Amino acid sequence: MTPAALLNLARAKGATIATAESCTGGMIGAALTDVAGSSDVFDRGFITYSNAAKVEMLGVSIATLAAHGAVSEEVAAEMAAGALARSAASVAVSVTGIAGPGGSEFKPEGRVCFGLATAGGTRTETVEFGAIGRGEVRRATVAHALSLLAAALA
Template sequence: MGQTRDAIDLEAIRVLDLCRARGLTVATAESCTGGLVAGALTDIAGSSDVVDRGFVTYSNAAKQEMLGVSPATLDAHGAVSEETAREMVTGLLRVARTSLGVSITGIAGPGGGSAAKPVGLVHFAAGNRGGEVLVRREVFAGQDRAGVRRLSVLTALAMLAELAAREPVRDFAPGGQA
């Protein structure tokens, strides 16, 4: 019996295919998604040639210890901010030494929001070894926790695909075979 692939599977396959064709590797740094992006990628058979590692940095201490996010950044802007997402991805790329990385930090809910930072607010950063960093801010209003996390995974995968698509396609197959 055949199973239909959902949007996350299709986006994960797209990321893996783009990375494979370009000889790229990927790492993730996730807060509110708790490893779901890494999970989506590794749900696809054969992903080990692209996916290197994933960090779940739910606490501020983990963000600092594992990714080198500055305490000053967390104090000034909070864990859910563009600045923190940027530092998460730059730290990730430094630690993981992969071609591409993506970070996510947000408020999945149902609690924890405020007028300035409502439930559903998520900051993303995706970067490459060349120093290019894409950032996005989304407010997934009206979504429950599962919905915020699902839309966050889709956004993170789309950002990885966008960065991967900018890289040149290799003129040889993996393993050095023509």
């Protein structure tokens, strides 16, 4: 779904959006705010690239980071829930992953964990985009995050 179509869907539903981004560094928020008039739907974005930022800005637990690492569904869930709690949004999406290059046997390049939080709760999923290059992983992450938001608003 295009950012403009997502914003129109949110308007139609009376919804507002927040983002919590790590590996995309603000690209989801940028995609939404590239559309003129987005300010009535897009509340705010949190760019929490470091673990300290995740803790300080979103309330991610140090224990969760220690137990699961930043690239985990557990952290993605806490990021999304934190963005929802710290904003005026009705839906929040979060992303944390390994865009590359690099990765490990346990957390390979191209793995991105997503969180989606609404008043009804938080859900997570992990997508393995593969070692398609840093830029492509980040672009695919933005597209998937917009799709998750659209599905939540449908």
